[in-house]
Amino acid sequence: MIDVTDLVVSYGTAIALDHVTLAVGKGEMVALLGPNGAGKSTLANTLAGLLAPASGTVSGTVRVEGRLALVPEGRQLFPDMSVADNLALGGWRSGQRDPAPVYELLPRLAELAGRRAGVLSGGEQQMVAVGRALMSRPQVLVVDELSLGLAPNITADLAAHLATLNREQGLAVLLIEQNARLAFELCSRAYVLESGQVRAEGACAELADDPRVASAYLGGAIT
Numbered sequence: 001m002i003d004v005t006d007l008v009v010s011y012g013t014a015i016a017l018d019h020v021t022l023a024v025g026k027g028e029m030v031a032l033l034g035p036n037g038a039g040k041s042t043l044a045n046t047l048a049g050l051l052a053p054a055s056g057t058v059s060g061t062v063r064v065e066g067r068l069a070l071v072p073e074g075r076q077l078f079p080d081m082s083v084a085d086n087l088a089l090g091g092w093r094s095g096q097r098d099p100a101p102v103y104e105l106l107p108r109l110a111e112l113a114g115r116r117a118g119v120l121s122g123g124e125q126q127m128v129a130v131g132r133a134l135m136s137r138p139q140v141l142v143v144d145e146l147s148l149g150l151a152p153n154i155t156a157d158l159a160a161h162l163a164t165l166n167r168e169q170g171l172a173v174l175l176i177e178q179n180a181r182l183a184f185e186l187c188s189r190a191y192v193l194e195s196g197q198v199r200a201e202g203a204c205a206e207l208a209d210d211p212r213v214a215s216a217y218l219g220g221a222i223t
């Protein structure tokens with residue numbers, strides 16, 4: 001669903017992604033781990049076509065099959081708009097107006113529909129961000145830091161929703177996370193990005209035993 005080959009993205013002279021190659025197959029859940037500044041959001045934004053041409057230069061190949069939707073870092077909701085209107089914006093490009101399928105998956109959103117997004121809790125806002133992405137009926141979802149600022153039980157609840165979508169609807173997911181434990185629970189494969197380079201990749205079960213990866217979880221450099 002996602003095929004990235006030799007991707008280089010730089011901001012002026014600063015290289016954010018340095019010859020990155022990665023893939024997400026049909027129905028796969030794949031994790032992308034890495035410390036702050038590794039280039040994770042740059043990759044997410046490149047995949048979603050959000051990289052402003054003026055801010056970055058790009059080379060390499062990015063191929064996406066089907067519709068890709070992004071749950072951006074920090075949710076990026078419109079705080080003064082209602083939950084229903086935030087969801088509607090997610091369906092704007094695909095012409096999908098009916099939120100019923102999203103309410104069916106995330107029933108709490110139906111209860112929150114009339115509330116202003118800005119007054120919701122962090123977990124509720126993240127649920128809106130996930131719901132908004134699902135409004136476009138994507139075949140592949142890129143989630144940039146699901147767990148950011150959320151309590152573990154809220155994160156686990158949202159993660160369970162993603163796992164259900166993957167299992168029941170074959171939604172492919174690229175889960176960008178700093179919480180490696182969560183990523184390894186959900187995903188079968190992972191990549192570790194550091195300083196813009198893929199420094200480790202493989203099955204989560206194997207990566208979890210790799211001391212270099214353990215060091216990356218703690219924010220240290222991979223040697």
Ligand SMILES: Nc1ncnc2c1ncn2[C@@H]1O[C@H](COP(=O)(O)OP(=O)(O)OP(=O)(O)O)[C@@H](O)[C@H]1O
Nearest residue numbers: 011014016034035036037038039040041042043055
């Ligand atoms: N618009 C921009 N202009 C200049 N430099 C940028 C821009 N966006 C990101 N960078 C730089 O590119 C590098 C990668 O940033 P990016 O946000 O992709 O990392 P990240 O892994 O998502 O980090 P975090 O986990 O902290 O969100 C960083 O050094 C960052 O300072």
